[in-house]
Amino acid sequence: MDKRLAQQTITDLFDNPFDRERYQHFLNNLLNRYEPRNGHYTGNYIPDAYKQHIKQYWRIGKYQDPEGDELDLLVVQVKSLSKLERARSALRNFAVTRLKQFEKEASLIAFYAEDDQGADWRFSFIKIEHEAYQDDIASAIHGSRDISPSLDKKGKVKLRQKLTPAKRYSYLVGVHENSHTASKQLLPLLEMDYADPRIEEIEAAFSIEKVTGEFFEQYKALFQNLAEHLKSQPLFSKSDEEARDQQVSRFAKKLLGQVVFLYFLQKKGWLGVDKDKPWGTGSKRFMRDRFDQVLKEGGDYYHDFLQYLFYEALADERKGQEDPGYYTRFDCRVPFLNGGLFEPDYDWQKEHIDLPNSLFHNTEKNKNGDVGTGILNVFDRYNFTIKEDEPLEKEVAVDPEMLGKVFENMLEVTERKSKGAFYTPREIVHYMCQESLIHYLDNRLNSYASTPELAEPQAELFGSPGGQQSLEDVEEIKAPKADLETLIRKGHLFIENDQAALLALERIEKGEQKQTKKEIALPESVRQHAKAIDEALADIKVCDPAIGSGAFPVGLLHEIVNARLALAPHSGNSQSAYELKRHAIAESIYGVDIDASAIDIARLRLWLSLIVDEEDYDTIEALPNLDYKIVRGDSLVGIDGIGKVDDIFNPKFTLISELENEKQNFFSTTNHNTKIDLSKKITDLIHQITNGKEAFDFKIYFSEVWHQKGGFDVVIGNPPYVSHDRISKDNKEVYKAVFDSYEPFADIYCYFIEKSIFLLNSDGVVSLITSNSYLRAKYGAPLRKTISNNCSIVNLINVDDYQLFRTAIVNTAIIVAQLRELLRPAIVASGTIEPSLDFINFVKLTGFSCQQRLFGEKPWRLISRDLIELLAEIENGNVTLEDLNTKIRLGLATGNNEAFVIDQSKREALIKADPKSAEIIKPVLRGRDIQRYYYKPPEKYILLTRNEIDVKREYSAIFRYLDSLGERFKNRGARGKNWTNLRACSFFDDFREPKIIWIELSDTGRFALCEEEIYLLNSAYFLIPPPRIIPRYLLSILNSSVIHFYLIHTAETSGMGTSRWFNIHVREFPIHIARNDIQQIIGCVVDYCSLSTLKELKLYAAYFDQLIDGLVYELYFHDEIKAANKEILPHLGELSPITDGMTEEEKLATIRREFDRLYDPRHPVRNNLETLDSVAVVRTIREALKR
Template identity: 30%
Template sequence: MQSTTDIAEALKAFGGDPQRAAPLASFLGFQPVLSPQDLLAGPLRGGLKWFFAQRTDYFGVKELYRVGSYHAGPSSVGLWVAVLSDWGLRSTDRDRPRRRIARAIVEQVQDARAMVILVPNELQRPHVKEAEFVLPRSAAAVSKGVDTGTAVSSVRALVDLESPNRFHRDLLRELALWPGASLLEVSQHWQKVFSVERVTTRFYQEYMRVRDRMAKALLAHNKGHSVVSKLTDEEAKAWATRQLGRMLFLWFLQEKRWLGGPGGQGYRDYLVRLWHKRHQAPVQEYYRGLLVPLFFEGMATGTPSQSVRELLSYTPYLNGGLFRKNRLEDAVDDGGEVSIPDEVFDPDTDEDPPRTVLGLLSRYRFTVRESTPDDQSVDPDPELLGRVFENLYQGDARHDTGTYYTPREIVHFMCRQALDGYLRDQTGVTQDTLDWLRKQAIEKEEGGQPLPRELEERLVSALELVRVCDPAVGSGAFLLGMMQEIILLRRGIEHSKREYIQDEEQLITDWKRHAIQYSLYGVDINPEAVEICQLRLWLSLVLDLPEPPADHPLPNLDFRIVAGDSLVDRVADITFKESWPVPGQLTMSLEAQRHITDLEREMARYRQEFDATHRDPARLRKLRDRIAAAQAEIIRLQLEEALASAEGEARRARTASAGRRAEARADLVRGILSELARRDFALVQKPFLWPVAFPDILQEGRSGSGFDIVLANPPYIRQERLDARDQESYRQAFPEVFAGTADILVFFYSRALQILRPGGWLAFITSNKYMRAAYGRDIRAYLAQAAEIHRILDFGDLPLFETNGRSVASYPAVLIGKKDGAQQGHNLRVADLTCPIRRRLAERGLNVNSENVRWVLEDLGGLLEEAEVPEYPQVLLRRDGWVLEDPALVRLFHRLMEQGTPLGELVKGRIYRGVLTGLNEAFVIDQDKRDELIAEDPRSAELIKPWLRGRDIKRWRAEWAGQYIIAIQNSGDADAVHPWSKARSEAEARRMFHESYAAVHDHLSWFEGALRKRQDQGRFWWELRACTYYADFDRPKVIFNRFINKPTFAYDERGFFHNDACYFIVAPSPAIAAIVNSKVGWWLLSHLCTPLQNGYLQVFVQFLEPLPVPSIDKGLEGRLTALVKVLTNAPANPEAEAELEDLVGDAYGLSASERSNISHWINQRALAYGPTSEIDDGGNYAETQDPN
C-alpha cells in the first residue's frame, strides 16, 4: 500500500491542473489519460455538452476532462476533473455545478462508476490551493440500471492540495483501487471509504478517548480542589464534554476566519496559534491562561478587558448561552481555579489514534456547511457535533434511555411531509408548486415564471407564523431539519422572482434567526441534550453569517429549548391548573389563584427582559433563576392546596380506613413538597407544565391553541421500567390510551395530539410494535379516531438506527397525520419497506446494516413509488391490529379471521411450552447412557423418554438426534403416581426413589449439588418442575419452535418430549398440521405474531390461539390426514404439498386471485430475506436485538 507521503506529493504535483493529473490518477489506481481533452469544447452535438448547454452559463462548469480510466470487468470506472467558472468562497457556491456534474456522470457518460475532482479555474488556481473530491451516487439509477429522473446525491471532501491533513491523506490512500476489482467491489469499496457514518463513528471514538483523558486529568491534577476532589467520574466527563463542546464550536468558527481578526480576516488555525502563545499568558497554561479567558470573557461579553483583547486578538461576541457557565461549572469555580496540563491539548503530535484535543481536531478539515440527504460531506460537518455529543452524553446508558439518532434521510422526509401538509392547509398551495419551489432553490430554471404575488404572500406569512415542537428533542435533528425545509422554500420563493440574489447570505441568516426565535420549540428530559440542541441551532445560524454579528448576537434559547419531562405534568394523581389538557374545575383558594396569576405576570416580565438582555451574563443568570423559581412556586402553591385538602379529609373522616387513606395522601404530598424544595427545578422541569413553559402557544382556554406541527423520535423504552409515580401520572393524563405494559411512545402520541392545535400536523418515528401488540389496542383506536392519517412507512426489522457504530434493531415506523378525525372514505398511503430495501441490498451484495440501509434510503422516493399502497382506507386501521398491506389482502385477513374456529378454542387451550429442566447436563442423556441405565436397572426405561432440541424440529417431522430426557414428574402434581408421591419427608422419598429406580437415582446423585440450586424443580431435587400436562406429551401433537422464519411445524405421534425452546399443540387431528404448514396458515400467522429480525416470527401461545381454523368435514379431514402422513414420512414431495395447499385453500374459501396474492406475498418475503440462520438449542437466532 502506498504511503500518505506519496499522496501528498501527487496532490501537490496536480495542483488543480487537469493536464497534470497523471500522478494522482496513478496513485488512485487509474490508468492515466496522457492528454486529456475538454469534453465541453467544440461544436454542440448533443450528449454531454448538450446536457450542460441547457443553460447559457453551463451551470458554472467551464471545462470537463476524463483524466483516468479503470476496467472493472466489462464495465468502466472513470476519474474526472471539472474546472469551475468560479470557485466561490463557500461550499454552497459550488452547489449548482456539483449537482449538474454528478447528474451528468450518472446519466450521460458510459462509466458505470466515477469520481470527480472539482478545481478552480486557472486564474484562481494560484490563490486557491484546494480541490473538492466528489463521489456521485444514485441509489435508484444504480439499482435499476436506468435513468430514473430522481435526484442524484453526492458525497464530497474538500482537500488542501498544498498540505492535506492526516484524515484526507488516509482517505485518499484508502480510496485507491487495486488491479482486478469487479464493479461490485469498486462500488462497495468506495461506499465504505466515503461513508459519512464511518467517519462519524471514527471521530466519535477518537473524541471520546480525548474527552476521557481530559476528565481524568481534571481529577488527577486537582486533588486538593474542594469541589473537583468530590466529583464522580461521570461529573468529570460532563465537565470535560462542556469544554470540548466550546472548542468544537470555536473550531467551526475559525473555519470562517472569525477568530483573530475582524470581518472574516482571522485565522483558520487560531486555536493552534493560541497554543503557541501560552507562555505569554499571565498563567502559563493553555487551559487556565488562554481558554478560560477566551470562553468566559472574549466570547461571553461584548467588552473584554484590554489585556484579554491583546492576549486573544479579535473575538466576536455571540451570547446565546454557550459561553455562560452551567451549574456544574459554577460549583467547580466556587472551589477555585482548576488546572488541566498542556499535554492534554498539544497539537504537535502525530499519534494514531490521537490522544490530544488539538491533535485530533487538526487532523480533520471541518466544513461549515450543513449536509442534506442528497449533498453530504465526509468532512466533519455541524451535524457531527450533535451526533458526537449525543453519544458522549448518553454513553453506555443509551439503551436505558432508549434514545437513537434519527438518520437525516428520515428527518428530511418527515419534516417535509409535515410542513407541506401545513402549507397546503394554510395557503391552498399545491404539492406540485412546493416541489417546483424546491427545485428553484437548488437550480433555477431560466425564463421561469414567478409565483403569483398573492400566493407568495400567503406562503411567506405561513412560513413565518409556523410553530413547531419536538417533545423529545435530543440534539435537535428535527428542529434543524425543519429549519432547513423552511429556508429551502424561502430561497425557492426568492429564486422564482429573480435570477441572482446579491444579499442571499444575509437573507438566509435573517430567515434562520426568525425561525429559531419564533418557530422552533423543543423539550427533553436530558439537560445535556438541550445544551446540544441549543448549540446546534446557534452554530447553524452562525455558519450562514457572512461576518460576525456586531449588532445582533445569538438569540437566547433558554425558553424555547427546555429541559423537562414532556409527559409528566402532574404528580401521580395530583392534577394542576396548568396540566394539559386543561382540567375541569379545581378546588383552590382565591388567595392561591391570585398568587399564581401574579407569578405568571412576573414571569412574562422576566422573559421580556431576558430576551432583551444580551451583554450581561450575570443578569441573564439571575433572570433565568427567577423564572425557574416562579415556575416551581406555581407548583408548590398547588401542592400546598392539595396538602390542605388531604389534611381536611383526614380530620373529617368518619371511618378509620377513610382517615388512613387521607393521611397517606397527605404524607405523599408532604414528600413531594420536600422533594421539590431539594431539587434544582431549573435544571429539569418536572412536572413540566406546558402552558407555563410556552404561554404564547398554549394559552388556557384559547380556541385553536396549540402547535402547528409536532414531530419526534420518542425514546424506545417500556413505561413499566419507570417510576411508579410517573406511571400513575400517565394513567391520569392519558386515560384513553393507557396500558400498564405500554412503550412510552403511546403517551408521546397522546401528548402530541394534546398540544397540537386543531388541524395541526403530526410526524413521528417510533417502534412499530404498537401496531400489533396487546398494549397498543387503545392507541390504535385513538389514532384512527382522533387523527386523519396520511402516511405510514414501516421499516420492519431493518436496522435504521445505530449506536456507537453498531446497528440496532428497533422496528421503526413513520406516521404522518393531522389532528382531525378522518373524513368518511379517507384514504392514506402505506408502505412496508422491509422487502424492497432488502431486495436492493441483495442485488448489490451488501449486508443489511444501518449504513447500507441509509444508502438505499437516498432513493426513498423511488422506494415509495415501488412499494407504497396509494389508497388505503383508514377504516382498515382497526383496534385489533394494523395490517399494512394491499387493501384486498387486508380485507381477506379480516374475513378469514372472522370465519371458522380459533385454534385455541378448537384444541381447548392445549398449546403448551416444552420442558424446562433447569440442568440439562443431568436430565438429558444420549443413547449410550440410556442403554447403560437400562442395563443396570430395566425399570429405568419407565422414566426415560425421547427428547428433541430446537434444531431437530423441521417441516412436517422432527429429525431425532438420539437424545433422551429423564422425565421425573413433580410428585406434587395431581396426576403423579410415583412410589414416593405420598412421602412426608425427603429422606423417605429418596429411599423409595432409590429402591424403585436405583440406576437413575445414582446417576442424578452425581449432580445433586447443582440440582438443589435450581429454581425450576419439583417437591424434591431430582424431580422436574410442576407441570399439569405431562400426559399430553404422549398424545399426537404438532411441535414448533418459538422463533421461526418459515412454516416448520412437525407432526408427532411418537411421544417426544422437547425443551422449552419449543411449544406443542395437542392435535385432535393431523389436519391441524396441514393448516399451520400451509401458505395461508403461514400468511395469517405472519400478521398475528410479533415480527423479529431476519424474517423471524415470535410464535407464542397468545399469537397462535386466534388463528382461524376452517370447518373441515370428515372427507376433507381424511384426505388432509393422509397427506400429512405422506409428508411426515417423505417431506420432499411437491405433488403432495400442492394437493394439500389446494385442499386448505378450498377449506378457507380462497379464490384463485387470493391464492395467487398470498403466494406472491410469501415469495417476496423469501426473496428479501434469502438464506437465514438456524435456530439454536435455546430457541435463539442470529443477531436478535430489541431495544425494549
C-alpha cells in the same frame, strides 16, 4: 501500486494546491486506465447560467468500468474561493449539464478556485440518480396479482429513467486540509492493481458513513479517557459514586463539545484574528497553534489557554473597548458568543481541574495505527466543514449534522438502555420534517369541504391535485398540496434558476432582450400565495418532546429556511439565511429531554447551525440564550391540574404574561448579571404559577405557544425505546392516571404518542417514528383507540425486517397524523426496504390508500385492498384453533437451565448413582432442535422435579447434584415449593400426549409432530390437536404457505427477517376442516415428507413438501384452482399409507414408489404443481413470501 507509494501519491496531491499533472497521475493509478481527452472549454462554451461561477473547464478523459458503466473525468476552475464554498448547487447543476452533454451518469471532478491558485480545492464524485415509480414494481410489493418487478442485469429493481437532481460527494483537500480521510478511503483502490474498480466501488470510497463510524469510535475513546481521568479530580470526588459519574460524564461531554465547536469556528476564520483585521481572516489551525505556543512556553494548555478562551474570551462581553472583539490576554480578536455554551459549571478561577497536556496531544498509536490519541490529535486528523448536510450535497468530512449523530451515539450503554435513545438516520429526518411542513401548510392554506370518503380510492402517494379533487369537494384551495410538496422538497433547488428567470423576464419587459429559455420552476400557485406561505412558515410552532441531539428541530430549521429562501423572489422577503434561522430559533423551535447532556447537545447543534450561516463579518452577533426554548424535563408527567386550568391564560392572570415577557428578554440578553437576574425572576414566576411545584409542564414553560395558537403546529420526534418492564411501578401508576392509552404491557413510546397528540392545536400535525408493535400488538389497542378517536391518519409508513436504527433491533413505523378531520384516505406504505432503494423510493413504491374507518381499536392491517380481500378469503368459512378450544402451551421455563437441563453423560452418571433417577429424567427439545416436519433426536434431558416430588427423600443422586450447585441456585427467584423443584406448571401431563411442536422465531413454518413423551423448553410451543382434526393434516396446514402468508400480514415480525409464531397469533390461524378422507390423504403425504426429511432424502422431501403446499392451496382456493384447471387432489390416485407395522425398508420402498409415480414429468400432479403460480392468488402469496 504498493501501499507506501499509494500513500505518497495521495499526500502529494491532496496536501498541496491543485496541480493538474499530479491529478492525472493520481487518476491513472486510481482507475488503472482511462481514455484521455483534451477538451478545453471557456468563454461561450460555458452555459450562460454558469458563467458567473466558472471561468473554464477541461474534460481530461473518460473511464469505463468492468460492467460497462462510464465515468467522465473533468477539471473545473471556478472564479473565486467563495464560489467554490458557497455556489454548491450551481456547481453540481453544471456537472449534471455536462453529464447529459456527454451522455454519462457519473463523473469525477476536481474543482479549484482561480483567486487562491487552487490552495483549497474539492475532489468530487457526482452521480445522477433515477426516480422510482409506483408502477415500476407495481405490486409485487403491495398486492397486484399480475405484475412482477423487473430487474436489471445486476438483480436490482429497474427504475424508470426519469432524471432527478444529482448527488455530489466531495473531499475537502489542499493546503489547509488534512488528507487522512481521503487516504483511508481511496488507498484500497490505489492498491488494487489486479482489477479495474467498478463505479460502485468508487462511490463507496466517498462514503460518509465510514467517516462517521471512525470519527465516532475515536470520539468515544476521547470521552472515555477524559472521563476516567476526571474521576480522580477533587472537584468530582466529593460526590457519591453515581452522582460523581453523572457529573464527570456531563463535564467530559461538554468539554469535547466546546472544543469541537471551536474547530468549526476556526474553520470560519473567527479565532485568532489579528488586531484591526476582519473576521474570517483568523488561523484555520488556531487551536493547534496555541497548543504549540503553550508547549513551547512550558505551560498548561487547559489552565493557561482553554479556561481563559472558554470562560473569558468567548463568554464575557467586552462592550467598553474600542474593538469589542479584541482580547488582550491572547493579543488577537476572539468573538463574544454568549448563549451558555461557554458559561462555567464550576468556579474555574478557584477550583482546580488537572487536565495534562497529554490528554490533548501525544504520540501514542490508536488501534488503526494512527499516531496521536489526544483531543487535538483526533480533531486535527479530520476535515471539518461548516456546510450543513443536504440530501444532494455531501462533503466527506465532519459536518454539524454528523456531529449530532456522534453526540447522540455518545450516550453510554447504560444510558441508552435506561433512556432508550437511538439516533434517527438522516434520510428519515429529512422525510419526516418535509412531510410535517407539507401537511401543516396544506392545513394552513387550504380548506376542504366535508365530503364523505369514497369507497375505494387510489390516491397518488403524495396527493396530486387531481387525486385530491377526486376525493373531496374543494371549498378553497390556494396552493394544491402537490405544489406545496414541490416547494418543500425541491424549492431550494430552484432558487438560482428562478432568480435568473425573473431577471430575464425583467430584461424582456425593459426591451433589453427578446426572449429567454429560462422558465420559473416554482409552481404558479405557490408564487401567487408566496407571501401567505412565507408568513405561515414564519409563524410555525414546532416541538420535539424527546429532543436528544436535536436532529428533528435542526432538520425542521433547515427545511423552513430553505422554503422561505425559495419563496423570497416572490414573497418580497429579503432576509438572509442567518436572519431566517435566528427568527425560527426565537419563534418556532421548542424541545424537551429528560437527559441534561441531551439538552446541552441540542442547544449546541442549534447554535452551530446558526453560526454556519453568519456572513456579517463586520459584527458577529451574540448567540441567543436557549434555556427556556430547549428545556430539561419529563415530557410525560406535567403538573396536576395545569392542563385543565385554562384560566391561567385569562388576560387578568398577569403572571403568565409577565413570565412570557421575561423569557423573551432572556432570549437575547448578553449581560451576565442581567441573565442571572432574569433567570431568577423566571424561576420565581414559575413557582408562583405552579404553587412551588418543580415539575416541567408544557403549558407553563411554553405558555406563549398556547396563548398564541392553542398548542403546537407540529410535534415531531423519535420517542425513547423503553420497554414496559423497565418502567418503574411508581411511573406506571402515574401513567395509568394520566393516559387513556395506558396498558400494563405498553412500552413508553406509546405514552409519547398520546402526549404528542394532545400538544397539538386544532390544525396541528404529529410526526413520530416509533416501534411498530402498537399497530398489531394487544397492548397497542388502547393507543390505537386513542389515535383513531382524536386524529386522522395522514401517512403511515411501516418498515418490517429492516433496521433503520443500526444499534437497535426494532421494527419501526412513522406515523403522520393531524387533529383536523381528514376525509380522504390515509397513505400507507408497508414492507421491507430493498437495499437498492432509498427511503423515499420505498415509500413511493409501496404506498397505497387506506380508508380512515379501517383505523380503530383492532389491529391495523396495513395492506392493500387486494390483500385485505385475500386474507378475508383465507378466513371465510374456516375456524380458528381458538374456536376449536385447542390447548396451546409454551414450553417449560425451568428458572435455571444450566441446572435442570443435562446432557447424556450427566444422565448416565445420575442413573448409575441411583437407577431410580431415570423416572424423572426426561428427554427435552430446545427450539433449535425443531425443524420443518421433523425434530432432531433429543440430546438433552430435563430433571422433572415437579412440586409434588420430595427430591431429597425419593431421588438421592439428583438431590446431591442439585445441592452441589450452591446457595445462589438455592436462593433463585424462579423455583417451586422447594429449591429442588421446578417452577409450578399445570400442564406437565400434556407432554405425554401426541402434540404439534414449533419454534417461536422462524423465517417459515417449522412445525413437527411429536408422538412421544418429550418435553420442550420455553423457546418452543406445542398444541394438542383438537378431536375433529387428524394431527398430520393439521401439520400440513400449519406448515403451509397460506398460513405463513396469513401470519406475516396479521402479526409483527421480529425485526431480524423472521416471523414471530407466538401463541396469540397461532390460535387465530383460520383452519380449513376438510372431509375425513381428504385429511387422511394429506396426512399420508405428510408421512412421506417427514420420513424423507428424517432420512435426508432431500429431493423426495422437497417434492412432497411442495405437494403438501399445493394441496393446501387447493383447500383454501378451490374455485380459483379448479377454474385454472390446476387441481391436484383428483389426480393423486390411491396413496399407499405408511403403517407402524412396516419395517424401515418397507416404508422407504413405499415412499420411493409413490415419488417415482407422482414425480413423473407426464403426471398431471407434477405438471399442475410446477405451473401452479399461473393462478393469480398463488402467485400473489408466493411473491409476498419471497420478500
